[in-house]
Amino acid sequence: xxxxxxxxxxxxxxxxxxxxxxxxxxxxxxxxxxxxxxxxxxxxxxxxxxxxxxxxxxxxxxxxxxxxxxxxxxxxxxxxxxxxxxxxxxxxxxxxxx
Amino acid sequence: xxxxxxxxxxxxxxxxxxxxxxxxxxxxxxxxxxxxxxxxxxxxxxxxxxxxxxxxxxxxxxxxxxxxxxxxxxxxxxxxxxxxxxxxxxxxxxxxxxxxxxxxxxxxxxxxxxxxxxxxxxxxxxxxxxxxxxxxxxxxxxxxxxxxxxxxxxxxxxxxxxxxxxxxxxxxxxxxxxxxxxxxxxxxxx
Numbered sequence: 001x002x003x004x005x006x007x008x009x010x011x012x013x014x015x016x017x018x019x020x021x022x023x024x025x026x027x028x029x030x031x032x033x034x035x036x037x038x039x040x041x042x043x044x045x046x047x048x049x050x051x052x053x054x055x056x057x058x059x060x061x062x063x064x065x066x067x068x069x070x071x072x073x074x075x076x077x078x079x080x081x082x083x084x085x086x087x088x089x090x091x092x093x094x095x096x097x098x
Numbered sequence: 099x100x101x102x103x104x105x106x107x108x109x110x111x112x113x114x115x116x117x118x119x120x121x122x123x124x125x126x127x128x129x130x131x132x133x134x135x136x137x138x139x140x141x142x143x144x145x146x147x148x149x150x151x152x153x154x155x156x157x158x159x160x161x162x163x164x165x166x167x168x169x170x171x172x173x174x175x176x177x178x179x180x181x182x183x184x185x186x187x188x189x190x191x192x193x194x195x196x197x198x199x200x201x202x203x204x205x206x207x208x209x210x211x212x213x214x215x216x217x218x219x220x221x222x223x224x225x226x227x228x229x230x231x232x233x234x235x236x237x238x239x240x241x242x243x244x245x246x247x248x249x250x251x252x253x254x255x256x257x258x259x260x261x262x263x264x265x266x267x268x269x270x271x272x273x274x275x276x277x278x279x280x281x282x283x284x285x286x287x288x
Contacts, residue, residue, distance in 0.1 A: 016258045026279045032211040037164040061215040061247045085273050091241045092270050095263045098226045098239035
């Protein structure tokens with residue numbers, strides 16, 4: 001997945017939302033009907049977002065630890081690294097200079 | 099000729115691959131008849147069916163227990179000793195298959211068990227706004243972030259968010275708390 005800051009973002013969504021709230025939890029998937037030995041930690045995020053009219057929606061999603069920050073787990077494969085945390089750090093660094 | 103005798107390691111490998119595509123990676127259209135006619139055309143359907151079921155069962159057991167290599171060897175050895183089990187050649191092929199496909203299969207199992215949306219992508223840019231929609235301030239830089247989210251087997255949904263500098267730093271602080279939590283979890287002995 002691209003992590004560069006240079007290419008212009010061509011947003012696929014028509015509406016830009018404001019973030020109202022960011023909640024998170026760290027979960028551990030232990031077992032399931034298809035896999036008795038899952039054993040993976042994940043970050044669950046609940047976002048509250050408001051559109052231009054002020055209407056608030058809730059969006060939930062999950063990330064694996066490598067998606068959040070690959071360096072935290074020795075066994076991470078870089079193939080699925082969105083690197084959520086690092087990208088926010090980059091955004092902060094860039095926005096400071098604008 | 100029995101399916102078990104017809105063995106070329108390559109054929110069984112191909113079968114295991116197709117089974118993994120069907121069972122774990124959700125690839126559609128992999129039928130018993132397709133597999134038989136492509137890989138074991140000389141085997142009768144009534145014979146192929148139990149053979150296929152046996153291989154699928156073995157693969158599912160290995161994946162479900164997330165076997166390490168010791169467990170795998172012990173399990174496969176036991177299978178070779180069973181009545182109607184597998185040959186040691188077949189055990190070797192299965193062992194090789196699991197070692198090279200384990201990570202990918204595990205990732206699919208993780209995706210299948212996630213019933214919420216997963217994060218599929220993140221793109222962003224920073225604009226130097228000369229006029230803000232929401233206040234009279236000018237020259238307010240704004241970050242526009244697009245999250246690509248999606249549930250297993252479904253199309254992506256795109257969520258576009260706008261942040262000013264203050265908000266970005268608030269999020270960053272929250273994310274550092276998440277990181278701390280993860281580090282604590284990982285450093286704890288299981």
